[in-house]
Amino acid sequence: MQAVRDAYMSNQRIRRLLQWAGHQRLVLRVRTRYLTPNDALLATYPRSGSTWMRFLLYxxxxxxxxxxxxxxxxxxxNARRVLPGGGRVVGTHDPYSHGDRKVVYLARDPRSVVVSEYKLARRQGSDQSFDEFFLAFLEGSTNPFGSWADHVQYWMTSVPARRGHLLVVKFEELRSEPKETLARVTNFLGVPLDPPTIEAVVRNNAVERMRAKEDVAPKDTFKRARSHEIRFVNEGATQGWQQQISAAQADLLRERMQPSLDLLGY
Incomplete structure (x- = not known):
C-alpha cells in the first residue's frame, strides 16, 4: 500500500511539474508576442557576459x-531596429527560443558562472556559504532560469540550432579575442563591419570603461539599489574560479554536467 501511495505522489509531482512547465511556456509566449521573424535573440545564462555583449552590439x-x-x-x-528587415536584437535568459530565428548563444564556463553569481548574491545580502550556494547552483535553484546544464542542453538542441540559425560564442573567446569574436557575431547577424569600427567599439567598451560607465549610471537604471559594493560589471575573469572552487567541487560539477560541458568543449 505504501508503494502505491509513493507512486501516486510521484505521479502527482510529475503532473504538477508538467503543468508548471506548460504555464511557463504560455507566459513566455504572451510576453514575447512582439517578436518578428526578423528579430534575433541574444540568449545567455545569468552572469555569462550578456551586459558586455549588449554594449558591444548596441x-x-x-x-x-x-x-x-x-x-x-x-x-x-523597445530595442532599436538595426538588423536587416527592421529586426532587433533582443536579450533573454529564458530557455525558450520563441520559434525559429537567429540566436547568438553566449556561454560561459559554469565554474566561473557560479563564482560570479555567488559574489553578486553575497554583495546583495545573502548569508549562504559558498558550499551551500554551489550545491544549489548544481540543482538550478540559484535563479529563475534553471540549471546551467539544462540551459545549455535546451539551446544546443533548440529549433534554431537544428536549422543552423544558432551561433555559439564563448565568453572566454570574447575576453581573449574580442575583435575577432565581435566581428563573427555581427557577420552572423547580417551586419558586417569594417575592422576600424570593430576596434573602436571594443576599445570603448573595455572592462575598465564599462566600470566607469556603471559608476556614472543613474541609480534608477538598475532594478536594485546600487552601491560601490554591488557592481553589475565584474572583472570578467576566466580562470578566477580556481581560487574559490575545491578540486572535489570541480569534480562534482563535471560529473553532474558532463554532457553539457562536452557540447561546449569545456
Missing part, C-alpha cells in the same frame, strides 16, 4: 556610444 549596430541608461532603455520591444 554600439556596433547603431554607431552610437553605449551607456547603461540608453542600453537598458532600448530592450525588448
Amino acid at each position: 554600439e556596433s549596430l547603431t554607431g552610437q556610444s553605449a551607456n547603461f541608461d540608453v542600453v537598458n532603455t532600448h530592450t525588448g520591444r
Whole structure:
C-alpha cells in the first residue's frame, strides 16, 4: 500500500511539474508576442557576459556610444531596429527560443558562472556559504532560469540550432579575442563591419570603461539599489574560479554536467 501511495505522489509531482512547465511556456509566449521573424535573440545564462555583449552590439549596430541608461532603455520591444528587415536584437535568459530565428548563444564556463553569481548574491545580502550556494547552483535553484546544464542542453538542441540559425560564442573567446569574436557575431547577424569600427567599439567598451560607465549610471537604471559594493560589471575573469572552487567541487560539477560541458568543449 505504501508503494502505491509513493507512486501516486510521484505521479502527482510529475503532473504538477508538467503543468508548471506548460504555464511557463504560455507566459513566455504572451510576453514575447512582439517578436518578428526578423528579430534575433541574444540568449545567455545569468552572469555569462550578456551586459558586455549588449554594449558591444548596441554600439556596433547603431554607431552610437553605449551607456547603461540608453542600453537598458532600448530592450525588448523597445530595442532599436538595426538588423536587416527592421529586426532587433533582443536579450533573454529564458530557455525558450520563441520559434525559429537567429540566436547568438553566449556561454560561459559554469565554474566561473557560479563564482560570479555567488559574489553578486553575497554583495546583495545573502548569508549562504559558498558550499551551500554551489550545491544549489548544481540543482538550478540559484535563479529563475534553471540549471546551467539544462540551459545549455535546451539551446544546443533548440529549433534554431537544428536549422543552423544558432551561433555559439564563448565568453572566454570574447575576453581573449574580442575583435575577432565581435566581428563573427555581427557577420552572423547580417551586419558586417569594417575592422576600424570593430576596434573602436571594443576599445570603448573595455572592462575598465564599462566600470566607469556603471559608476556614472543613474541609480534608477538598475532594478536594485546600487552601491560601490554591488557592481553589475565584474572583472570578467576566466580562470578566477580556481581560487574559490575545491578540486572535489570541480569534480562534482563535471560529473553532474558532463554532457553539457562536452557540447561546449569545456
